[in-house]
């Protein structure tokens with residue numbers, strides 16, 4: 001299981017959370033009573049859900065005690081739990097999942113199950129990275145293969161498949177956005193992937209080889225994402241959004 005490092009993950013806080021903000025403003029629910037953030041991580045977006053809907057009971061769920069330990073104390077209830085086995089005690093009005101469901105298998109079963117937990121008029125709002133094919137991640141996989149390490153592709157379906165999976169269950173919108181993040185500092189794409197994707201490889205590589213692996217990864221990523229004359233690096237990152245609303 002991937003271990004999350006809250007400090008490292010939050011280095012690119014603004015860039016990682018922008019898709020969550022963009023998802024949040026698309027949720028059309030004026031007065032939800034129950035709001036749940038699945039895979040809430042450090043709870044920063046969960047707190048923003050609570051600010052938007054101050055009268056709602058807002059719950060954040062995550063299986064990483066380390067991430068939850070960094071959550072702000074803003075009146076939100078944070079629960080240690082696994083999305084795969086999570087069931088609400090009562091129907092949910094807004095079910096939010098930013099950058100978490102790509103870790104959960106079998107989306108053809110998962111998404112209808114999540115929609116079935118919604119109250120009448122409720123909304124499931126999901127954002128997931130579509131980074132598998134971008135150079136940052138293919139370079140990581142190619143290098144991993146040289147160390148005899150391979151990882152499974154994420155369970156994320158083709159965007160249009162979510163319309164099919166939720167047909168008849170919810171009124172569903174799907175869209176894809178490529179953010180062109182402008183990052184500063186030394187080799188920022190290496191630093192970005194070091195807080196997420198790299199860990200799965202290091203877990204499978206002999207610790208004696210970690211230094212060489214990371215040095216070579218840094219070299220290849222710098223080649224693929226060189227800084228411009230202002231020492232800024234453009235990092236395109238594609239995200240998939242699913243917004244599913246059940247009838248009132």
Ligand SMILES: C[S@@+](CC[C@H](N)C(=O)[O-])C[C@H]1O[C@@H](n2cnc3c(N)ncnc32)[C@H](O)[C@@H]1O
Nearest residue numbers: 039040041062063064067082083098099100103
């Ligand atoms: C990329 S972080 C996103 C965190 C937060 N939603 C945000 O946008 O900042 C993914 C989070 O999903 C959590 N996660 C992954 N698989 C999970 C599972 N099966 N059950 C609960 N949480 C899970 C991880 O612990 C991590 O905190």
